[in-house]
Amino acid sequence: MSQLSHWMMTEGRCSNDPVRVVSQFCTSLIEAGVPLWRVNIGQRFANPLLIAWGVVWTPEDTEVYDVTHERMLTDGYVGSSFEYILKHRRPLHKSLVGLDQETDHISYLEFAEQGGTDYYATLLYYGDGSMHGCTFVTQDPSGFTSDHLELIEAALPALSCALEPVTMRKSSKSLLRTYLGDGASNAVWNGTIKRGEHTTVDAVVIFSDLRGFTALSEQADETELFDALNGYFDVVVQAVEENDGDVLKFMGDGILSIFPIPSDADTTKTCRKAALSARRVLVGLAELNHARIANRQVPLDLGIGINAGKVSYGNIGSPGRLDFTVLGGAVNLASRVEGLTKSVGTRVLATSNVAEYASDLFVSCGTHAVRGISEPVPLYSLLET
Numbered sequence: 381m382s383q384l385s386h387w388m389m390t391e392g393r394c395s396n397d398p399v400r401v402v403s404q405f406c407t408s409l410i411e412a413g414v415p416l417w418r419v420n421i422g423q424r425f426a427n428p429l430l431i432a433w434g435v436v437w438t439p440e441d442t443e444v445y446d447v448t449h450e451r452m453l454t455d456g457y458v459g460s461s462f463e464y465i466l467k468h469r470r471p472l473h474k475s476l477v478g479l480d481q482e483t484d485h486i487s488y489l490e491f492a493e494q495g496g497t498d499y500y501a502t503l504l505y506y507g508d509g510s511m512h513g514c515t516f517v518t519q520d521p522s523g524f525t526s527d528h529l530e531l532i533e534a535a536l537p538a539l540s541c542a543l544e545p546v547t548m549r550k551s552s553k554s555l556l557r558t559y560l561g562d563g564a565s566n567a568v569w570n571g572t573i574k575r576g577e578h579t580t581v582d583a584v585v586i587f588s589d590l591r592g593f594t595a596l597s598e599q600a601d602e603t604e605l606f607d608a609l610n611g612y613f614d615v616v617v618q619a620v621e622e623n624d625g626d627v628l629k630f631m632g633d634g635i636l637s638i639f640p641i642p643s644d645a646d647t648t649k650t651c652r653k654a655a656l657s658a659r660r661v662l663v664g665l666a667e668l669n670h671a672r673i674a675n676r677q678v679p680l681d682l683g684i685g686i687n688a689g690k691v692s693y694g695n696i697g698s699p700g701r702l703d704f705t706v707l708g709g710a711v712n713l714a715s716r717v718e719g720l721t722k723s724v725g726t727r728v729l730a731t732s733n734v735a736e737y738a739s740d741l742f743v744s745c746g747t748h749a750v751r752g753i754s755e756p757v758p759l760y761s762l763l764e765t
Contacts, residue, residue: 385538392542415520461501471502498523584654590633615664623657651737685718686730728762735760
């Protein structure tokens with residue numbers, strides 16, 4: 381185990397490759413005589429969307445997975461070995477032979493059906509005091525001996541040494557992405573945008589806003605209000621990300637998204653993707669409203685403004701408190717165009733900066749006065765089907 385420990389504390393710790401680390405860990409244990417068939421190394425996340433992530437190793441393959449908070453409420457976790465060891469803070473050694481179909485957890489039954497004979501779950505400790513779970517399954521007829529379990533436990537501190545920095549980085553990056561989106565989170569993580577600095581890019585900007593939100597806030601209780609917002613946010617975020625856009629900010633019931641334009645040659649493609657994402661929002665909203673009406677909830681409506689131009693994003697604020705934001709005339713115009721959707725009588729309006737690159741998706745609505753703009757602005761309505 382000394383060679384394994386040295387590798388984990390040097391090359392493994394610096395690799396930032398959890399698949400490689402876990403594969404090396406399992407291979408070394410097999411070489412030491414531990415009859416491993418399946419290993420699952422699960423680690424907890426500090427994230428409001430994901431509670432854990434992990435690596436599953438088998439002799440044929442190794443894969444990384446994520447666990448949502450909702451998963452922790454299902455039978456997949458409740459009654460499992462992971463729940464047991466984290467609750468009782470001690471290992472679990474269980475034979476997979478002669479299981480009770482009525483009382484044993486489904487994971488044990490599934491492993492036994494695949495030829496598993498013995499099961500061991502134990503804890504992995506990190507330097508911050510957090511506990512994480514590891515499970516080991518063998519198909520050896522004799523199961524795990526006490527010597528096998530001692531070898532596993534002896535190797536865990538080295539595994540912890542290699543995986544803890546990986547987990548910390550994944551947790552931090554995941555948290556940044558949750559609140560800032562892909563592009564912004566990468567910039568903040570890399571330290572390329574400090575307080576007062578900004579980056580200017582060409583982009584298509586989409587601003588979406590719920591209609592009647594003030595009235596809904598006065599009529600609905602907090603639970604109903606959050607349910608409505610989460611449903612609406614989910615529809616918009618999925619539509620934007622499916623079309624390679626990035627949701628940058630939630631502002632009450634408003635959502636600011638951008639589609640960066642890498643070069644002039646990409647303008648048409650990017651404008652079309654932004655328009656298609658808006659169309660996908662309308663489809664998703666219809667699906668959401670179908671479910672809301674079935675549950676006797678008030679259907680939701682929205683307005684969307686689309687514009688293209690230069691935007692600047694960066695960190696603003698005080699030395700002790702920053703906010704990542706996007707500024708620029710293109711952003712302001714997208715917001716004001718969205719504000720005109722109700723009076724114009726359509727749910728999605730775009731400027732000519734976007735519509736001229738996707739003329740088959742838009743129809744002219746004439747020119748309209750826009751607050752802050754001296755001349756009337758030509759606007760175009762999105763064809764919804």
